Structure formats: structure tokens, C-alpha cells
Amino acid sequence: MPTEINHWRDFFFWWAASLFASTVVVVARLGLKLYTSAGDPPADPVMEAHWARRRRWLAIGELSALPSFATLSVVLVSYYKLDPVAGVLLAMGQGFIGFPLLLDGAAWLFRKRIGMIQGAGAQAGDGASNA
Amino acid sequence: MRDFLIIITAISVLAAGFALARAVRHHVRLQCLRHHSAPSARQDR
Numbered sequence: 001m002p003t004e005i006n007h008w009r010d011f012f013f014w015w016a017a018s019l020f021a022s023t024v025v026v027v028a029r030l031g032l033k034l035y036t037s038a039g040d041p042p043a044d045p046v047m048e049a050h051w052a053r054r055r056r057w058l059a060i061g062e063l064s065a066l067p068s069f070a071t072l073s074v075v076l077v078s079y080y081k082l083d084p085v086a087g088v089l090l091a092m093g094q095g096f097i098g099f100p101l102l103l104d105g106a107a108w109l110f111r112k113r114i115g116m117i118q119g120a121g122a123q124a125g126d127g128a129s130n131a
Numbered sequence: 132m133r134d135f136l137i138i139i140t141a142i143s144v145l146a147a148g149f150a151l152a153r154a155v156r157h158h159v160r161l162q163c164l165r166h167h168s169a170p171s172a173r174q175d176r
Contacts, residue, residue: 047164054157061150068143071136110159 005078014077014084018070021088022095026062029098034059062098069094 005011034055041048069091077087 042161044164044168047161047168050157050161050164054154054161057150057154057157061147061154064143064150065147066143068140068147071140071143075136110155111162114159114163 005074005084010084011074011078014087015070015074017084017088018073018091019066022066022069022073022091023063025092025095026066026098029096030059030062065098066095 005014041051073087073090073094074084076082076090077084
């Protein structure tokens, strides 16, 4: 097994492997988040539309971040001379952490900015990551 | 190859950021609607 990625074909192979690995993790996490622990949609049609769009954009955001996860992991392998398998595992780790961390942070900042934070944990269980 | 990587990563990050911003926007709108509908529901009771 090569421990360095020099040829573009090796690079592309490990990039595709990283992409596949992170896709599997992200799709599994999205499935869990959007279809098992999401709860029921709101009864109000306007709120239901926002709820559905939030879910859609959350999924698009997660999936569109996948190429950058794969590129980051392969570049790290290439620059730091890691084992390519470590790059695939790295891509899986990035897919596991993903964008919800950023999304929750951004939502918290928005809520703080418009003065909707009513104490620590007031919005717990209602974050964007629950979609 | 490096340019290709930079382009792919930039497009991916921009698309993810755009989608993230849209998701946050809808999330905040949803929170606002819930926030505003809660007092009126209390008044109705």
C-alpha cells in the first residue's frame, strides 16, 4: 500500500474513497436526524413551510460540504505523509462532525443577536440540528 | 491539480455556506414565528 500520494490517479482514487466514506457517514447522520428524531411538522402552514425548507437546506448544506471534506483529508495525507487510509478515516470523522456544529453555533449567535435567548438551555432540543 | 483542488474546495465551501445560511434563516424565522405565536395563544386561553 502506498504511503504517499504522488500520482494524480492515486490522488483521485483516495479522493473518491474519502468522498464515498464521508458521504456514507453524512447520509446516515442526515437520515437519523431528519427521519427519526425530527418530530412532527408544525400544524401552521407558514411554520410548516419554514420547517420543510430548513430541513431541505440543511441536507443540501451537508451534502455540498462533502467534496471539501474529501479534499481536506487527501491534502492532509499528501502534505503530512500520512497513510491514505488515515485520510479516509479523517474524511469520515469530518462527515461525522459535519456542519451542524457550525449551524448550531450560527443559530445561537442569531438568537443572541435578536434577543431570543431566555437563559441557558431554554431552546434545548429545538436546535437547527434537530431539523 | 492544485488549481482544480482549490476550485473544488472553494465551490464546495461556498455552496455549503450558502445552504447553511438559508437553513439558519429559516430556523430563525421559525423561532420568531413560534416566539410571536406563543403570547397570542396564551391570550386566547
